[in-house]
Amino acid sequence: MKVVDFRVIIFSVFFSRFNYRATAYMVEHDFYKFLNWFDDRAWYPLGRIVGGTVYPGLMITSGSIHYVLSLLNIPVHIRDICVFLAPVFRYVISMYIQYNFSLLNIQTQSSNALFHHI
Numbered sequence: 001m002k003v004v005d006f007r008v009i010i011f012s013v014f015f016s017r018f019n020y021r022a023t024a025y026m027v028e029h030d031f032y033k034f035l036n037w038f039d040d041r042a043w044y045p046l047g048r049i050v051g052g053t054v055y056p057g058l059m060i061t062s063g064s065i066h067y068v069l070s071l072l073n074i075p076v077h078i079r080d081i082c083v084f085l086a087p088v089f090r091y092v093i094s095m096y097i098q099y100n101f102s103l104l105n106i107q108t109q110s111s112n113a114l115f116h117h118i
Contacts, residue, residue, distance in 0.1 A: 018042055020082045022050060023059045027066055027078050034059070061085065 021041070026034040035051035042048040062081045069076050 019058055019062075020079055022054065022056075023062045023066075023082055024078050026056075026059050026063050031060075031063075058082075058085070 018039075021039075022034070022037075025037055029037075034056070037050045038047055039050050040047040042050075062078065062085055065081050065085070066076065066078050069081075
């Protein structure tokens with residue numbers, strides 16, 4: 001049984017089509033054109049002024065990772081970065097929380113040992 005099939009990437013909770021298109025636009029153009037970009041495909045038929053209606057943190061992070069990987073001559077499609085960014089961040093944050101709770105557990109055990117001897 002295969003758990004992950006890399007031939008077909010299923011865009012589920014971790015993927016938003018608009019975030020991918022916005023990141024691809026920012027990578028293809030520059031950040032200032034991205035802030036002034038009028039996306040006529042979002043909120044059809046009205047369109048959307050992206051600069052004033054979006055939190056660009058995800059786009060900047062994905063674009064920065066793409067830029068660094070391209071400087072290192074590692075060819076990665078921006079879609080793959082957008083898809084795998086959320087699971088990687090979840091893993092890093094869960095390891096950080098686990099490490100901090102293990103430190104808290106060590107400190108609690110040492111303080112309990114101190115109070116038992118008094």
